[in-house]
Amino acid sequence: MDEALQKLKNHIQETVKLSESEWDFIAPHFSFKRLKKHQFLVQEGIDVPNEFWIVNGLVRSYFMEENGKEHILQFAMENYWVSDFNAYQNHEISTLNIDCLEDSTFLVMSFEDREMMCERVPALANFFRIKSTKGFIALQKRVMGLMKDNAETRYNDLIEKLPGLTQRVPKKYLASYLGVSRETLSRFSND
Amino acid sequence: MDEALQKLKNHIQETVKLSESEWDFIAPHFSFKRLKKHQFLVQEGIDVPNEFWIVNGLVRSYFMEENGKEHILQFAMENYWVSDFNAYQNHEISTLNIDCLEDSTFLVMSFEDREMMCERVPALANFFRIKSTKGFIALQKRVMGLMKDNAETRYNDLIEKLPGLTQRVPKKYLASYLGVSRETLSRFSND
């Protein structure tokens, strides 16, 4: 836990400066969570009072169609912030599932604490502002890829952006993230 | 200009509280810009020192493939913030074009001013933090739509989300936004 908090402190300070007193104010509002592979961080149909910073491990967030088809929205690992941000921000029930692809550990922050801390610690508001902006930019690139590139190009971009992911997750998950059937992925992924 | 600034003040205050002195500090850092239909706000290959708040009008941001195909990333109108946020945030040259689909007016803010104002006026940092988060959520819904829905469903969702857009822009632009050919759009859009 203490080690995790120290990592988080470093993570935040890569983006903004935090005084010791600011950090001492913030730190107690995080709790620690440990999950095993296949356990859920967020489940469809349930409230989402928290967002999570991944200390260690690997998760996927995905949604299901009525017919049962799964679509992976994101893979997230060490240093990523994850949640169903729509449900979290707007106090709705989740439409996403987030489960662990590996044993994972998290620091947990509630919505109320986040808003309160952002009011009290401007540097933290700036931190999340910049993080959100970068998240927005990353998603925009994803949309551009979906519109411009075929599945094979998107596959190559993915393994370039997250090398090692291929070794950590079954290919069917990569297909689900890329938006193609496993069969199609299988036909052009030659390794 | 003054009228535009007043509108912006209201817009910001829908999300956060701003004192009069805070507003008086912020307001002078915006400039006013007026463009006619077909003129460009942002152009591919050029620096993007500014982001823009749309006072009035309608723009599209789009990117081009090497082969010349255009893909519309966003339609933006009154009250929207637009820019090539990737280029703007990371001081890169633009990969996007943004042009006016109607005569439009804007309030202009530079990157340096934004960062400086967010440091000095925490409420503004919170404003942009929340705006970014909502933008992220909206984009995520777009990605989900692209993965889950066929073009016809995406079309219906679009005209539901932005009614009136159909009357304001040629259908080929809607097709470009949706990620289908105009011919395909034509075959299911019956009005």
Add this chain to the structure above:
DNA sequence: CGCGCGATTGAGTAATTTCAAATCTAGTGG
């Protein structure tokens, strides 16, 4: 040893694209 999950391969099908041509429409200049 065999079960089960994941990956691959094949064949047929569905959806969308591309190319081409015809039709319609709105804005411009005379």
Add this chain to the structure above:
DNA sequence: CCACTAGATTTGAAATTACTCAATCGCGCG
């Protein structure tokens, strides 16, 4: 105000691409 033209839309048909369904293969683990 009208005629004209460029742009926008529609329609048809062929070609492409990815999907689904089905069968098989491969491998790790109990």
